[in-house]
Amino acid sequence: MRIGKLLLMMCLVGSMLGACATKEETVDLLTIAISEQPNSLVPTRLEGREAGFVQAQLFETLIQYSDKEFVPLLAEGLPVCDESGTKCVVSLKSGITFHDGTTFDSTSVVYSLMHLIEAQSTDWTDSIKEVKALDATHVEISMNYPDGTLFSKLANPMFAMIPADSDENAKLDEFPIGTGPYKFVSGGKNKTIKLTRYDNYHGEKALIGEVAIVKTEINDALTKLRDGEVQIVLDVPFDAEDELNALEDVKWVQGDTSATAYLGIRMQSMANPKLEKAAFRTDLMSAIDVDALASTFGSRKIDNLFGHGVFGDSAIELDFGNTSDAWKGETILLVTPTFPSDFPLGTEIKDALTAMGYNKVTLSEVAQSDYATALAAEKSFDLTVFVWEYALADGGDFLDAMMGVDAINPLRIQHPEIDALLLSANRSVDPALRKDALMRIEEILVEEGVLLPLTKVVRHHALSARLTDPSFLSDGAIRISNLAFSE
Structure with missing residues (x-):
């Protein structure tokens, strides 16, 4: 991995010159490197994981x-x-x-x-x-x-x-105000975001008093982490783990998210009528080695990814048997949003299908802003790969977007039992009733070959070894209010 090798080489050379000695950190200042500058920190204009990370330190929900x-x-x-x-x-x-x-x-x-x-x-x-x-x-x-x-x-x-x-x-764009453990001091476009502990916080007060959040290119950020100039680098490529763990003053952590990546297959397609056949859909799913995919992206294998990621604990077997040569000559249109270079899910799915004999797979990556339009179109895709990032709780909001009254129903799902179950689940906030209904919907979606969980989404971060072990927010970011420098 290029980043890691470069970092180790710098450390080896630096050790001979005395440059790898960690600088003394200011105990009451935590410096965090992020890859993108947030456009806004205001809840109603929240966009991007970097903005979400900063916002989580400032604001709270009911x-x-x-x-x-x-x-x-x-x-x-x-x-x-x-x-x-x-x-x-x-x-x-x-x-x-x-x-x-x-x-x-x-x-x-x-x-x-x-x-x-x-x-x-x-x-x-x-x-x-x-x-x-x-x-x-x-x-x-x-x-x-x-x-x-x-x-x-x-x-x-x-x-x-x-x-x-x-x-x-x-x-609020100029000066965000919330109730969180930290309050905003200063920041702006291409400027360091500075936060300070909110001493009148209603819960446990933050242990570190001052926070500086700086946009930094990843190689530069890791060098500064090694040298003690920053203490946290958010969202480090997963394949840097071994190289970073080899550094004495750095530790690697993984934050699980509430998000799961899925392969969605249309039940009906004007471009490919054979998708109406469940046997064809499950055949496509059987071509995907989910275990290998999860391993490729560094996600730990957990039982029933779909259930854990969205609908709670569920005992569903993801066993579709072997692929059939009868379907191999079909043209497959795969449309995905543009994924980060270290998380190329669309390419991985295309390669997996090709390896199993589906040699007419066309992959189109579209900008996130154009993705919803692509999903709504009748002939734009047969398969899609997407990440549901806000699948909080029992997954009802996931289903609401997929198949709710006003949803575009991109997978063209038509199933009377699902319709009835959705009606009961969408009208109740009773956790027990909703869980039963949603878990049955999950079974149907998997059995019908419509939605296949690919991998639970995780985030990787690098920290100074002087920091205590972190806890994580629901999106896999680090909760900084309970971090402290160890003695």
């Missing part, structure tokens, strides 16, 4: 998903909904303040939720009709229809809390 269940964060408890599922009341914690000293209360909750709904105006937020304050610590959410994904939405970073009227005319 509830969060932790250890496979929803738990309150800024709320006193989980939302309580009436029998119809169209009115839900949220009780708020008292005594919490925003970074600017203003009080977190029902007024700020109403503004935060409605601000996103008005800014987005998409199918994703259509279920929420109105949010109103009942008193200072209680908010009522009125729904246009029962929405089983409401909890997932309230736990989504885009629904993070901000002070009332704080983002009028996009003011």
Whole structure:
């Protein structure tokens, strides 16, 4: 691996010149290298994993998903909904303040939720009709229809809390204000982002007082990590592990995410009518060696990737038998978004199919901004590879986007049992009811040869060995508030 070999060579040469001695870190300053500068840190304009990482230190949501269940964060408890599922009341914690000293209360909750709904105006937020304050610590959410994904939405970073009227005319872009363990000091386009510990934080206070987040090219970042100029490098290519572990003052960590990569196969295609046959779809799936794919990308093999990644624990066997020569001459259109160079899923799938005799596979990579349009088109693809990055909780939001009332249903799924199960799941926030329905849907999708889990998405980071072992956010980024320098 070029990065690793270059780093080791520098260290060997540096050791002879005394250049590999680690510089003394300032104990109360944590410097973090990221590869891309966030365009915005505001929840309603959140885009990209770097922005998500910084935003997670500044902002918080009413509830969060932790250890496979929803738990309150800024709320006193989980939302309580009436029998119809169209009115839900949220009780708020008292005594919490925003970074600017203003009080977190029902007024700020109403503004935060409605601000996103008005800014987005998409199918994703259509279920929420109105949010109103009942008193200072209680908010009522009125729904246009029962929405089983409401909890997932309230736990989504885009629904993070901000002070009332704080983002009028996009003011928060200049100076973000949240309730998180760190508060914003300074930053901007192509500038170092500086954070400081929020001493009035309502939870456990951050252990390190100051944070500097710097956009740095990966080779330069790893050199600075070795020399002690930075203490964390986010998102290091997975094949640098052995080389980085060989460095005495550096440790390699892996953060699991709530995301899974999938192969989606259309049940119906005007371009390829044979996709209507389940035998053809499962034959395509059987050509993919999922274990080898996971190993290639450094993801640890876990049981039932699909179940763990989206719908909870499920005992589904991914065994489709052997491929058949009867289908080998078919033309296959594979469309994917553009993946990072160290995560070439589209290419890997094409190569796997070609190796099994499917020699008419055409791969088209499109920009993320054009991907939804490509999925909606009738003749644009037979197969697609995608990563669902916000599959929080039991996966209801995943299914809502795939097959919900207003979804484009890109895989052209038609199955009466799925329709009935979706109806029951989408109208309930009852975890037990939803889990039963969603796990049965999972079985059907796999058995029908429509959706195949490829690999759980993980992120790799490099840290100074002087830092304590980190914990991780749901997107695989490092939670920095509980990091400390060891003695």
